Amino acid sequence: MKSRLIYQSSCQVMPGGVSSPIRSFSHVKTPPIIAHHGKGDMLTDVDGKSYIDFCMSWGALILGHAHERVVKAACEEIQLGSSFGLSTEGEEKLATKIVELLPSVEKIRFVSSGTEATMTAIRLARGFTERPKIVKFTGHYHGHSDSLLVQAGSGVFSVNSTATSKGVNLSTVGDTICLAFNDFDAVSALFEEREDIAAVIVEPIAANMGVIAPEAGFLEFLRECTRARGTLLIFDEVITGFRTSLSGAQGRFAIDPDLTCLGKIIGGGFSVGALGGKAEIMDHLAPLGDVYQAGTLSGNPVTMRAGIETLLTLEGAGFYETLEKKAQRFAKPVENAIQTCGYNVVFQRIGSMFTLFFGIQEACSREDLKNLDQKMFARFFHFLRERGVYFSPSPYEACFLSSAHSDEHLDFTAEAILRFFEEFL
Numbered sequence: 171m172k173s174r175l176i177y178q179s180s181c182q183v184m185p186g187g188v189s190s191p192i193r194s195f196s197h198v199k200t201p202p203i204i205a206h207h208g209k210g211d212m213l214t215d216v217d218g219k220s221y222i223d224f225c226m227s228w229g230a231l232i233l234g235h236a237h238e239r240v241v242k243a244a245c246e247e248i249q250l251g252s253s254f255g256l257s258t259e260g261e262e263k264l265a266t267k268i269v270e271l272l273p274s275v276e277k278i279r280f281v282s283s284g285t286e287a288t289m290t291a292i293r294l295a296r297g298f299t300e301r302p303k304i305v306k307f308t309g310h311y312h313g314h315s316d317s318l319l320v321q322a323g324s325g326v327f328s329v330n331s332t333a334t335s336k337g338v339n340l341s342t343v344g345d346t347i348c349l350a351f352n353d354f355d356a357v358s359a360l361f362e363e364r365e366d367i368a369a370v371i372v373e374p375i376a377a378n379m380g381v382i383a384p385e386a387g388f389l390e391f392l393r394e395c396t397r398a399r400g401t402l403l404i405f406d407e408v409i410t411g412f413r414t415s416l417s418g419a420q421g422r423f424a425i426d427p428d429l430t431c432l433g434k435i436i437g438g439g440f441s442v443g444a445l446g447g448k449a450e451i452m453d454h455l456a457p458l459g460d461v462y463q464a465g466t467l468s469g470n471p472v473t474m475r476a477g478i479e480t481l482l483t484l485e486g487a488g489f490y491e492t493l494e495k496k497a498q499r500f501a502k503p504v505e506n507a508i509q510t511c512g513y514n515v516v517f518q519r520i521g522s523m524f525t526l527f528f529g530i531q532e533a534c535s536r537e538d539l540k541n542l543d544q545k546m547f548a549r550f551f552h553f554l555r556e557r558g559v560y561f562s563p564s565p566y567e568a569c570f571l572s573s574a575h576s577d578e579h580l581d582f583t584a585e586a587i588l589r590f591f592e593e594f595l
């Protein structure tokens with residue numbers, strides 16, 4: 171098989187054969203898919219095997235693969251040159267659109283990845299507040315910059331579930347305080363005790379330890395505590411931005427964060443990240459202020475164009491309502507089957523993102539995931555893969571729907587899940 175050969179050969183020249191660890195499929199102990207092309211809700215590998223894709227480039231492809239409007243715009247743009255290292259009109263257009271859509275964002279800086287966005291946001295928070303410490307939540311993933319790679323979720327679960335990555339100095343992570351998500355008391359105690367916190371960074375809907383919603387009032391509580399102490403509240407909306415609504419998780423929960431990190435969807439499938447927020451904070455970035463940040467390919471014109479076309483499509487009448495209907499159509503039979511199933515399985519969905527947790531009774535924080543049945547998940551993953559359905563290859567990840575998912579494919583997948591329940595649970 172061509173996939174195996176490419177993977178074996180990649181392993182000779184790339185660590186683990188991959189450019190990002192999760193792509194190695196190490197959680198499910200199988201050679202990875204080597205993608206060749208995608209169209210709509212389908213992904214096809216180099217051997218010509220096609221899958222209904224529920225990973226969708228980790229949530230970046232809310233319109234599905236190779237969406238006509240996005241492809242056309244990107245092709246037009248690249249004819250004009252792929253990069254200039256200069257400002258372009260596309261940046262101004264995408265920035266204006268995001269400022270219009272996200273209530274808390276007055277100014278935007280484009281970068282090339284979500285990691286850069288969060289890294290810059292915390293530097294900016296420290297520069298603005300002149301305080302050293304940051305607070306994050308256990309199991310939340312904010313990219314792989316040193317100070318944020320502490321008790322993180324996503325692929326980091328498999329590297330080390332409690333500490334940071336090797337190679338990160340203790341002196342760096344010493345400035346990062348980790349609390350349990352949804353733990354009101356811990357937040358309260360910390361703010362009683364300390365006055366040196368520059369920022370609290372949070373995934374407003376956790377999606378890197380599976381999909382876990384904030385408890386009622388938790389985000390509001392974070393907003394109150396941070397505001398009272400002059401600490402900045404950073405929403406990491408790299409996944410949630412434009413995923414559950416046009417105004418992000420901040421619109422959904424009506425919270426006004428000081429800074430917002432974006433990525434994935436706003437690049438229409440191209441490398442992207444951005445941070446945005448109040449002008450009085452953002453203007454501390456160079457060249458206006460003395461918090462430094464830069465990037466050769468930041469605000470790349472092809473990316474900007476793909477991002478604009480994506481957001482314009484999301485603005486179309488009824489986009490999110492239709493996506494929600496698709497999600498409900500898929501979710502209903504699965505939820506019903508779980509109720510009559512004799513095994514512990516939790517299905518958590520917010521809009522078009524969801525996770526099935528095997529072997530546990532509830533999933534409200536990372537602690538709850540300690541006893542996840544990884545073997546059962548791997549069996550589930552293979553069962554679906556054999557039937558031409560590709561789910562995110564880790565029990566700690568979210569799966570994503572796109573507007574391209576057809577009713578037929580959603581029904582087929584729900585049916586396959588039900589069959590798995592019948593056979594194995």
Ligand SMILES: Cc1ncc(COP(=O)(O)O)c(C=O)c1O
Nearest residue numbers: 283284285311312313408409433
């Ligand atoms: C919430 C969140 N923040 C930040 C990142 C890092 O983004 P990137 O992979 O583009 O560096 C991710 C990546 O999945 C993410 O899910």
